[in-house]
Amino acid sequence: GIQVEQSPPDLILQEGANSTLRCNFSDSVNNLQWFHQNPWGQLINLFYIPSGTKQNGRLSATTVATERYSLLYISSSQTTDSGVYFCAVHNNNDMRFGAGTRLTVKP
């Protein structure tokens, strides 16, 4: 099946810093999503981004489907950004996740 790799696995930032999270996938995909898992375990939809670039406040994402990667940018990070960020790809009706990036933002 399709492989999804996220990097880095862990990231520690000072509040106010910027960061880039990466998602690589091994095969063509029909769609890609970014999620944030909050401390209670809930998965929050950040972006639905099969290709191109989207922005939502301090967050933006870019997917280059032809090169099989997606990037999530977090600017001016806040302590509330802490948690685990997952990308998930859709292929043949199933949806597979990367292992996630655990982000810790320190005040």
Added chain:
Amino acid sequence: SQTIHQWPATLVQPVGSPLSLECTVEGTSNPNLYWYRQAAGRGLQLLFYSVGIGQISSEVPQNLSASRPQDRQFILSSKKLLLSDSGFYLCAWSYQGETEAFFGQGTRLTVV
């Protein structure tokens, strides 16, 4: 609008007992439905997905089974729980055609 309900939120079960977790979706019809498991500190593992009533695809051989008795109902079951079944179970739905997926609140299962 569409909503997804998953219950219970937490569950503690003894080894060897049965399991039934239920997930229902409101506000849409014929959704794709998914069950995932997340072990502590780990990523999400796809367990089952369904594209229609009675159509279940299993991703991982295990002690669990899934059923879809109604269009918007997805049930995860086990006849006899193992310690290794402990984890965080998440249900999700999407429209047909691999569109954006939305998750329920999850069930935290502890097998003792």
